[in-house]
Amino acid sequence: xxxxxxxxxxxxxxxxxxxxxxxxxxxxxxxxxxxxxxxxxxxxxxxxxxxxxxxxxxxxxxxxxxxxxxxxxxxxxxxxxxxxxxxxxxxxxxxxxxxxxxxxxxxxxxxxxxxxxxxxxxxxxxxxxxxxxxxxxxxxxxxxxxxxx
Amino acid sequence: xxxxxxxxxxxxxxxxxxxxxxxxxxxxxxxxxxxxxxxxxxxxxxxxxxxxxxxxxxxxxxxxxxxxxxxxxxxxxxxxxxxxxxxxxxxxxxxxxxxxxxxxxxxxxxxxxxxxxxxxxxxxxxxxxxxxxxxxxxxxxxxxxxxxxxxxxxxxxxxxxxxxxxxxxxxxxxxxxxxxxxxxxxxxxxxxxxxxxxxxxxxxxxxxxxxxxxxxxxxxxxxxxxxxxxxxxxxxxxxxxxxxxxxxxxxxxxxxxxxxxxxxxxxxxxxxxxxxxxxxxxxxxxxxxxxxxxxxxxxxxxxxxxxxxxxxxxxxxxxxxxxxxxxxxxxxxxxxxxxxxxxxxx
Numbered sequence: 141x142x143x144x145x146x147x148x149x150x151x152x153x154x155x156x157x158x159x160x161x162x163x164x165x166x167x168x169x170x171x172x173x174x175x176x177x178x179x180x181x182x183x184x185x186x187x188x189x190x191x192x193x194x195x196x197x198x199x200x201x202x203x204x205x206x207x208x209x210x211x212x213x214x215x216x217x218x219x220x221x222x223x224x225x226x227x228x229x230x231x232x233x234x235x236x237x238x239x240x241x242x243x244x245x246x247x248x249x250x251x252x253x254x255x256x257x258x259x260x261x262x263x264x265x266x267x268x269x270x271x272x273x274x275x276x277x278x279x280x281x282x283x284x285x286x287x288x289x
Numbered sequence: 290x291x292x293x294x295x296x297x298x299x300x301x302x303x304x305x306x307x308x309x310x311x312x313x314x315x316x317x318x319x320x321x322x323x324x325x326x327x328x329x330x331x332x333x334x335x336x337x338x339x340x341x342x343x344x345x346x347x348x349x350x351x352x353x354x355x356x357x358x359x360x361x362x363x364x365x366x367x368x369x370x371x372x373x374x375x376x377x378x379x380x381x382x383x384x385x386x387x388x389x390x391x392x393x394x395x396x397x398x399x400x401x402x403x404x405x406x407x408x409x410x411x412x413x414x415x416x417x418x419x420x421x422x423x424x425x426x427x428x429x430x431x432x433x434x435x436x437x438x439x440x441x442x443x444x445x446x447x448x449x450x451x452x453x454x455x456x457x458x459x460x461x462x463x464x465x466x467x468x469x470x471x472x473x474x475x476x477x478x479x480x481x482x483x484x485x486x487x488x489x490x491x492x493x494x495x496x497x498x499x500x501x502x503x504x505x506x507x508x509x510x511x512x513x514x515x516x517x518x519x520x521x522x523x524x525x526x527x528x529x530x531x532x533x534x535x536x537x538x539x540x541x542x543x544x545x546x547x548x549x550x551x552x553x554x555x556x557x558x559x560x561x562x563x564x565x566x567x568x569x570x571x572x573x574x575x576x577x578x579x580x581x582x583x584x585x586x587x588x589x590x591x592x593x594x595x596x597x598x599x600x601x602x603x604x605x606x607x608x609x610x611x612x613x614x615x616x617x618x619x620x621x622x623x624x625x626x627x628x629x630x631x632x633x634x635x
Contacts, residue, residue, distance in 0.1 A: 238623075238624035238625060239624075239625050240623075240625060241332050241362075241364045241366065241623070241625050241626065241629075242364060242623060242625075242626070243362040243363060243364035244308075244309065244310055244312065244363070244364075245362050247308075247309045247310075248291060248306070248308035248309050258390075259390050259621075259622040259623060260390055260391065260621060260622070260623035260625075260626055261622075261623055261625075280332065280333045280362045281332060281333075281625070283625075
């Protein structure tokens with residue numbers, strides 16, 4: 141079952157990526173799916189409608205639930221990052237306050253590598269940030285604000 | 290996310306988190322002076338200062354600080370604030386004192402070997418036993434010059450010279466009742482002429498050449514003591530005792546904190562906790578000047594104070610106020626770190 145849902149999520153991401161103009165070769169790399177499976181997905185074969193329906197429901201989860209669920213089910217960090225980026229459309233701007241102490245907990249917590257430390261302060265890449273707010277929850281000094289744009 | 294792993298070894302501990310970076314905090318109890326700077330600078334309240342008064346008096350056998358590894362976020366601030374380097378923090382194996390983005394207290398203690406005369410005054414004065422002076426004394430034989438000869442025909446084997454020689458340079462080898470050898474070890478003899486004066490039969494001819502002719506055949510360099518003065522950085526607290534006692538100004542000490550130490554003698558109950566805890570021998574009880582008189586309750590040599598605040602923390606009646614007015618620290622771009630460092634001023 142988890143594999144089916146994973147296929148559904150990859151299918152949804154693949155559709156978005158095709159729309160964005162990526163080639164099947166690129167997409168198969170980005171989602172870690174072999175090319176023939178991908179071409180089956182895109183032609184509507186070999187994937188049950190149920191999987192797609194569940195994936196559609198999962199897509200409506202909050203960003204945090206979507207990310208944690210996807211991360212658990214996909215078991216491939218780069219593919220997870222691609223799926224999160226393509227399936228979650230809302231944009232977020234992340235702000236780190238001066239109270240940040242540079243402990244790096246957020247860097248360790250972020251499932252999609254959106255945070256780096258520089259000069260003892262966290263810097264969040266808003267282009268990557270999916271708005272899950274896991275970092276903000278874990279931050280010991282409440283220094284992270286994530287705002288939906 | 291990876292949880293912190295704590296490892297306790299006797300009174301020392303390590304807290305570690307390995308994820309994007311390997312962060313590790315190590316505490317050395319032996320180096321810690323129990324000042325509590327780490328407790329006050331910790332942004333998440335993970336460090337608790339132990340009962341320092343009881344610990345320094347060996348009433349209890351505990352670590353001077355305790356850390357809650359579930360609260361610790363491994364930021365490294367305690368390590369930067371610690372004035373005696375009891376807490377070391379490393380990121381990916383590199384101590385943050387070597388990473389430029391982290392601020393660092395500026396302090397040092399150095400003894401210049403070119404100036405040092407190896408008198409060991411600093412070694413005796415150091416309250417932390419952090420200084421070792423390893424010295425090579427000059428050869429005695431090269432500092433004196435003279436001649437000595439014992440006329441064996443005149444010598445009566447009385448042994449007075451052997452007994453009296455302050456340098457143990459004369460030996461008599463008794464081979465039989467009337468058979469003996471008498472020898473002078475010229476590496477030991479200092480030409481003091483004691484033997485010559487004491488000999489009851491004037492069998493000894495001796496002369497000190499430097500007394501008669503001056504030191505023309507002595508090389509002044511042979512009289513120099515050489516060596517090395519070593520400071521154990523772990524034990525040194527930059528108190529400045531070595532700098533004060535050095536007769537040739539070879540010791541230089543830079544302290545990380547500036548401040549003021551105030552004693553309220555009306556409140557002081559002379560319990561002595563502060564005297565016991567002070568790592569710098571700043572505080573002491575005066576000796577009474579005459580029987581039945583009491584001078585000041587407690588005295589201070591403030592020039593040796595490092596303003597660590599250990600005495601203030603340990604005083605049960607708030608009779609001590611340690612005011613830190615300046616923190617010498619390398620700059621940091623982080624506003625929160627600067628704020629934390631500035632918060633050590635009070």
